[in-house]
Amino acid sequence: MTALAFLGVALLVVLAGYRVALYGDALAEKRGWGRAWVGLVLVAATTSLPELFTGTSAALQGLVDIAVGDVLGSTLFNLVILSLLDAVSGRVPLLGRLHAGHTLAVGFGLLFLALEGAALWWDGPLWGPVSWYAPAALVLYLLAARLTFFYERRRRVAETERLRLYEGLSEARVVRGYILWGGVVVAAATLLPTLAARLAEETGLGASFVGTALVGATTSLPEVVVTLSAARLGAFDLAVGNVLGSNLFNALILAWDDLLYPGAFFHQAGEGHLAAVLVALAMYGVLLVGMSYQALRKLAVLSWDTLALLLLYLLGLLWLYTLR
Numbered sequence: 001m002t003a004l005a006f007l008g009v010a011l012l013v014v015l016a017g018y019r020v021a022l023y024g025d026a027l028a029e030k031r032g033w034g035r036a037w038v039g040l041v042l043v044a045a046t047t048s049l050p051e052l053f054t055g056t057s058a059a060l061q062g063l064v065d066i067a068v069g070d071v072l073g074s075t076l077f078n079l080v081i082l083s084l085l086d087a088v089s090g091r092v093p094l095l096g097r098l099h100a101g102h103t104l105a106v107g108f109g110l111l112f113l114a115l116e117g118a119a120l121w122w123d124g125p126l127w128g129p130v131s132w133y134a135p136a137a138l139v140l141y142l143l144a145a146r147l148t149f150f151y152e153r154r155r156r157v158a159e160t161e162r163l164r165l166y167e168g169l170s171e172a173r174v175v176r177g178y179i180l181w182g183g184v185v186v187a188a189a190t191l192l193p194t195l196a197a198r199l200a201e202e203t204g205l206g207a208s209f210v211g212t213a214l215v216g217a218t219t220s221l222p223e224v225v226v227t228l229s230a231a232r233l234g235a236f237d238l239a240v241g242n243v244l245g246s247n248l249f250n251a252l253i254l255a256w257d258d259l260l261y262p263g264a265f266f267h268q269a270g271e272g273h274l275a276a277v278l279v280a281l282a283m284y285g286v287l288l289v290g291m292s293y294q295a296l297r298k299l300a301v302l303s304w305d306t307l308a309l310l311l312l313y314l315l316g317l318l319w320l321y322t323l324r
Helices: 002-031 035-047 049-060 064-087 102-121 133-154 171-189 192-201 207-219 221-232 236-260 273-293 304-322
Strands: none
Touching (some): 002 171, 002 192, 049 064, 049 236, 064 102, 064 221, 064 236, 064 273, 102 133, 102 273, 133 236, 221 236, 273 304
16 A cells, blocks of 8 residues: 555656656746756755655654765765666767756765765764754855856856747746646655655664665655656756756755754764765766766767766665665
């Protein structure tokens, strides 16, 4: 029964996620904000709300490993989504068709991982109810959004305005559609963690592994749907921006969890989470090399860079399983 409910909710996310991608891409075109910025901030924030609600619930219940594992697991899973996106993107490798602005999100992703690793390894001073991580993460996220916005505005005429797909839709209709279908995605996706927890309860696995491998992947389902839907529309910059932006927003969620938890949040987290941080750093390194090198052809279905992302993710899960 739980499995059927999970599949039903997942299907609803799939159907609504396609509309979110469509209206998000249309909004980028109508407002001239740039597809990478809309994917990085607007669509990413919408699809990351399940992680926010999961982290909120876990922090209030004192389930620190579930909260941290959800964020780090979602970060890893979001990066491996790029492998799936590469597989459906045609003959041209995915990372070879992206504009250089995405390196901003990659760079900020590396900075956030450094902050997370430092917070897990060294608790540091508490500033009232929160650790030093919370204000640092907030400032870094706002800086990332601001710099990406200004970058997109500079390249708007040369790149963003080249693709005109939604001239038949009014801006008011686009905004209403995005809000409506985004709400459906959020409402449906917030049910997924509870259903995943029921399924995980039967396995007897540790909280860190379940949070990273199962809950993190489950709450990333909206990112999968919206990313593939954006790719189907040919909006690859929106798709990749959503993936990278979701990871930045997830790092901000840790700051929110820290605020809610009554005590030293990172001090209560298991040491095994550092393994997830190291794997994520390696995956971001591969992503940066792939975007810089820009391979001209694929090995088969995947190019070498997205294949490396997939292998690192699988090795990371194996490592986390041994540390459970």
